Amino acid sequence: MDAVKAILSHRSIRSYKDKEIPAETVDLLLRCAVRAPVTAMGHFYSILVVRDQAKKDQLRDVCGGQGALRSSTYFLFCADFHRTELLADALGVERGIHGYTALVIGTVDATLAAQNLAIAAESMELGTCYVGSVLHKAFTVCEVFDLPPRTIPLFCLAVGFPNEDPELRPRLPTEALVHLDRYREPAAEEIPAFIDSIGSSFAGERPVSRSLEGKKSFVRGLIQGSWWQSGEEELRKALTRQGFDKELDKELR
Amino acid sequence: MDAVKAILSHRSIRSYKDKEIPAETVDLLLRCAVRAPVTAMGHFYSILVVRDQAKKDQLRDVCGGQGALRSSTYFLFCADFHRTELLADALGVERGIHGYTALVIGTVDATLAAQNLAIAAESMELGTCYVGSVLHKAFTVCEVFDLPPRTIPLFCLAVGFPNEDPELRPRLPTEALVHLDRYREPAAEEIPAFIDSIGSSFAGERPVSRSLEGKKSFVRGLIQGSWWQSGEEELRKALTRQGFDKELDKELR
Numbered sequence: 001m002d003a004v005k006a007i008l009s010h011r012s013i014r015s016y017k018d019k020e021i022p023a024e025t026v027d028l029l030l031r032c033a034v035r036a037p038v039t040a041m042g043h044f045y046s047i048l049v050v051r052d053q054a055k056k057d058q059l060r061d062v063c064g065g066q067g068a069l070r071s072s073t074y075f076l077f078c079a080d081f082h083r084t085e086l087l088a089d090a091l092g093v094e095r096g097i098h099g100y101t102a103l104v105i106g107t108v109d110a111t112l113a114a115q116n117l118a119i120a121a122e123s124m125e126l127g128t129c130y131v132g133s134v135l136h137k138a139f140t141v142c143e144v145f146d147l148p149p150r151t152i153p154l155f156c157l158a159v160g161f162p163n164e165d166p167e168l169r170p171r172l173p174t175e176a177l178v179h180l181d182r183y184r185e186p187a188a189e190e191i192p193a194f195i196d197s198i199g200s201s202f203a204g205e206r207p208v209s210r211s212l213e214g215k216k217s218f219v220r221g222l223i224q225g226s227w228w229q230s231g232e233e234e235l236r237k238a239l240t241r242q243g244f245d246k247e248l249d250k251e252l253r
Numbered sequence: 254m255d256a257v258k259a260i261l262s263h264r265s266i267r268s269y270k271d272k273e274i275p276a277e278t279v280d281l282l283l284r285c286a287v288r289a290p291v292t293a294m295g296h297f298y299s300i301l302v303v304r305d306q307a308k309k310d311q312l313r314d315v316c317g318g319q320g321a322l323r324s325s326t327y328f329l330f331c332a333d334f335h336r337t338e339l340l341a342d343a344l345g346v347e348r349g350i351h352g353y354t355a356l357v358i359g360t361v362d363a364t365l366a367a368q369n370l371a372i373a374a375e376s377m378e379l380g381t382c383y384v385g386s387v388l389h390k391a392f393t394v395c396e397v398f399d400l401p402p403r404t405i406p407l408f409c410l411a412v413g414f415p416n417e418d419p420e421l422r423p424r425l426p427t428e429a430l431v432h433l434d435r436y437r438e439p440a441a442e443e444i445p446a447f448i449d450s451i452g453s454s455f456a457g458e459r460p461v462s463r464s465l466e467g468k469k470s471f472v473r474g475l476i477q478g479s480w481w482q483s484g485e486e487e488l489r490k491a492l493t494r495q496g497f498d499k500e501l502d503k504e505l506r
Contacts, residue, residue: 003256003376007285007369032260034427036368039385040475041451043425052434083429083439083447084476090444093473096481100488103353104360104388104407111364112383113430115289116260119372123256130365132292135357147436154357172296174287176336177366181305183400186336191343194336198294220346222293223337228349235353 006123011168013127014067014203016160021072021126026051029159032120033075036112042097044081045110048145050074050156058144059156062137068129071160076134076141077114079106081150098247107154114157127162130155136231138238149243166205170197195219259376264421266380267320267456269413274325274379279304282412285373286328289365295350297334298363301398303327303409311397312409315390321382324413329387329394330367332359334403351500360407367410380415383408389484391491402496419458423450448472 021029026049033047050056051073059076060069081095081102088095097105118128134141134156141153171177173193176186186194199215202208210218239245274282279302286300303309304326312329313322334348334355341348350358371381387394387409394406424430426446429439439447452468455461463471492498 001256003254003259004281004285004373006256007373008288010288010290012290028257030427030431032257034424034430035261035263035421037263037265037371037383038424039383040478041454042475043430043451046430046432046436048432048434048436050434055434083425086439087444087447087451087472088476090441091448091469091473091476093477095476096478098481099485100356100492101388101481101485103356104488105385107357107360108364108385108408111361112368115365115368116372118290119369120257120260130290130292132358132361135354145435148438151436155361168288171287171291172336174283177287177296177299178283179299179301181301181303181308182398183299183301183404185401186339188343191340194340195344198296198340201294216344219340220344222295223341223344223348224346225293225349228351228354232352232354235357239353 001123001125003119003123006119010122011166012068012129013162013164014129015162015164016071016127017163019072019161021159025124026073029117029120033113033117036116038109039105042084043109044079044084044106045113046078046080046083046151047113048076048078050076055144059141062140062144063131063133063156066131068131068158071129071158073159075114075117075157075159076145077110077154077157078147079103079110079152079154081106082148085150100248102247103244106152110154114155118157121159126159129158131158136227136234139234139241142238142241147242152238152242152244164205167207169202170200172197198222254376254378256372256376259372263375264419265321265382266415266417267382268415268417269324269380270416272325272414274412278377279326282370282373286366286370289369291362292358295337296362297332297337297359298366299331299333299336299404300366301329301331303329308397312394315393315397316384316386316409319384321384321411324382324411326412328367328370328410328412329398330363330407330410331400332356332363332405332407334359335401338403353501355500356497359405363407367408371410374412379412382411384411389480389487392487392494395491395494400495405491405495405497417458420460422455423453425450451475
């Protein structure tokens with residue numbers, strides 16, 4: 001499928017057929033992932049392909065049992081400085097990339113590869129869904145997959161044959177996300193449109209109808225969400241477990 | 254162009270024709286960007302389209318004058334919690350997303366949108382190049398674009414009409430980047446292949462020929478690079494300027 005068409009018709013898929021993706025399709029998707037740009041040839045990421053049913057069940061339980069995690073295959077994306085460290089040791093040098101730079105750049109490299117995989121999959125009429133709760137459960141995910149030091153699990157991309165055909169979900173108005181030459185401060189009058197688009201979001205196949213008060217309440221819930229705070233605690237524990245606390249010069253709680 | 258074909262033929266383009274991208278193409282690219290998945294409907298990113306020549310010159314100077322920054326148009330991607338804060342204020346609630354979670358998720362949302370834009374552009378036979386030095390110059394970039402608090406510039410995507418036709422650049426072997434069900438520790442015998450692929454990288458049109466010692470020396474340079482440390486200092490200054498130091502519970506130096 002044409003790239004622009006695939007991109008413009010993206011919907012996250014949360015219900016999948018009970019049917020495996022053929023191994024050669026998985027291979028092609030991975031070839032697409034690894035052709036993504038990489039920062040300074042560092043390849044600061046790793047992909048775990050999760051096909052083993054017991055591991056899939058574990059990950060689904062950890063991430064709150066959501067429907068997306070009943071897909072054929074999960075791709076778990078991690079920032080990875082472990083491989084860099086092995087390479088640095090072999091060459092007798094010190095790794096220069098550390099700290100916040102490492103956290104951001106590892107995330108960029110992993111996400112570029114992931115979105116290559118997602119767009120390729122959707123262009124083949126497979127369904128995809130990002131599972132962000134992996135980050136909020138990073139400590140447990142490190143344990144489940146016995147991840148080595150200096151790696152951090154970021155998100156999972158679920159891929160499979162779609163069992164639903166949802167409509168496009170809303171987005172903030174483009175003029176709120178895009179600025180020309182300088183950052184344009186949103187005017188107070190634009191806020192209702194933000195509430196309307198976020199408040200009209202839905203996870204099933206069809207838009208839900210909410211009153212203005214219902215939309216406001218929905219948006220409040222997303223902004224406040226207690227999972228943000230509990231996820232931050234867990235991410236800090238994971239960063240400590242994986243040796244990033246030294247990188248960040250602080251004792252993470 | 255077919256999505257898989259566009260993805261598999263990606264090369265970063267560092268030399269561009271002196272020709273503007275039509276405004277309607279820029280609009281279509283931005284429509285592609287904003288259709289990317291977003292975390293919890295948060296849209297934790299912003300895109301600055303940089304077309305003003307004076308701003309382009311400033312950004313090129315800040316980022317070390319590289320060739321990619323002679324393209325028609327730059328798209329500067331930022332993690333953005335400023336808009337979220339305005340929305341939270343309007344709704345009388347506290348924002349739940351903070352700290353490392355915010356830094357990672359803002360980076361994920363921005364990068365998903367960026368890679369949509371990049372793949373769409375390449376499928377139209379435009380050239381693209383990510384400019385990662387934006388992160389290493391984050392403090393200065395915040396000043397140049399007068400970015401509001403709680404935004405962080407991450408990278409720039411240069412897009413224009415290619416004036417070169419480079420070969421595909423090397424990547425680490427797929428089996429080094431991809432693991433099945435659990436993280437596979439690379440064996441010592443695999444390290445030479447890592448050195449070979451990274452050490453064979455090139456920035457011009459054709460591969461360069463390097464001796465084994467030349468490759469090792471090249472890889473050592475990338476791993477150690479003094480720009481990592483100076484960039485980390487600058488990023489910390491930027492995180493403080495933008496109010497992320499409170500988010501991260503520490504006084505960043």
